[in-house]
Amino acid sequence: MKNGFRNWSDVRIFLAVMREGSTLAASHRLEMSQPTVAxxxxxxxxxxxxxxxxxxTRGYxxxxxxxxxxxxxxxxEAAADALCGKVAELTAVRTIRITAVNRNFSARAMAIFDGFAETHPEIGFEFLPDVVPLDLIAGEADIALRLTRNPVNPDLICRYISTAQFTLYGSDSYAQKNGLPRCVEDMTRHRFISFLRPGVPAALHEWLLRHVAEDRxxxxxxxxxxxxxxxxxxxxxxxxxxRMASxxxxxxPCFDPIxxxxxxxxxxxxxxxxxxxxVKSFVTYFAPRYAALYR
Structure with missing residues (x-):
């Protein structure tokens, strides 16, 4: 009784000769010598x-x-191609896209990414720094590190990191020339710098306008x-x-957090x-370590 196939790659050679009609033409297609094919x-x-x-003399x-x-x-042949495709998929670098403001990609945060990458070299990251929120549901990013006062879409997976606090700040040089207000009521005579950008909630700018004249x-x-x-x-x-000011x-700081x-x-x-x-593995690793930076 014959043993059947001793070399599975012979199937590929057999099909090449069937399709090309000769061992010479098949050898070109397979990129091997004609004597080897024969x-x-x-x-x-x-x-x-x-x-x-x-x-x-006319062929096979x-x-x-x-x-x-x-x-x-x-x-x-189809099964072998599918196997090769699956192996390529499993060994390819898989990318996780993360969006946040620039400051969230701090050196301390990047150290957490590096720690994850040491044990998961097959996973890469694409960083999308932007203060304008990207639409996760629409696929613009996979993960967002976000400060928000608005209700979160209930379809999103959510991990609480911290509560960010804000207050009024001034520089040493400004304080030497003008002093610093010690309460909201003392703000009226001072000069102010503000932040305002389309697509980003204007809560900080609006707070200033509630407490000082616009020309200040x-x-x-x-x-x-x-x-x-x-x-x-x-x-x-x-x-x-x-956190950023620190x-x-x-x-x-002029006074306590607002x-x-x-x-x-x-x-x-x-x-x-x-x-x-x-993504699930990364979230499990990253979320508690990232939250610890803000305790």
Missing amino acids: RRIETLEHDLGLVLFDRD HPTGAARDLVPMAEAM IVQVFSDIDLMQAAVASGRGLGVLNL DTPGIL PELDVQHLMLISPEAYRRRE
């Missing part, structure tokens, strides 16, 4: 105990046995980092996030992305 066909015929091709002509084997050989706001920025730099330079006072030397400006700091995950194993 020898492998002979070996396959010997193993099967069948004559698969009649040979003459399939026998009835060869034609009977083609459907099964093609099924094996001497400059408005659409970039939060530039606004904070202007406060640090002494141009005026500005409402800043306590990383900027030379600026001082409770009405408190905002939730959340990690939001697209439900579609959360079905992916790599």
